Amino acid sequence: MSALDIALQAHCSTTLVRKKLKASKTPQQIIDEGQAWLAGEEARRKKRESNPALEGEALESFHAAQTRKERALADLRELEHRTKLGQLADVNEINLWVSGMLIRFRDILLRIPTELSERLAAETDQGNVRRLLDDEIRRALAELQEFHV
Helix, strand or coil: CCHHHHHHHHCCCHHHHHHHHHCCCCHHHHHHHHHHHHHHHHHHHHHHHHCHHHHCHHHHHHHHHHHHHHHHHHHHHHHHHHHHCCCCCCHHHHHHHHHHHHHHHHHHHHHHHHHHHHHHHHCCCHHHHHHHHHHHHHHHHHHHHHHCC
């Protein structure tokens, strides 16, 4: 039996038949494998025909995956470009900056009572007390001006 005869009965190419013969398969094994493959293909075709939604599913999901991939790559490149231009900042750097600002603000406010307690205790005039507090709060706010962007 020639490779062409086996290929016709197995529904495959002569190249595949020659490869299988080299792999020590008998002609009958090759024919049986080919017919089993053909039966499987027929079952898959019938399944697709009975459920039209499945017919384009593989191509559609592949296409959707390709589209998502291309969009993600484009978004990534845009982010990289904007970062290089200085239009975007690292979230960790921003968190560090804001944390530093809040700690400095807390420290400035907490030192007001320490710095004013003796002067306020000796002061009897409410106008002077109000002026001392106002001056100290304004000084604290002026120190915080350095954080203005």
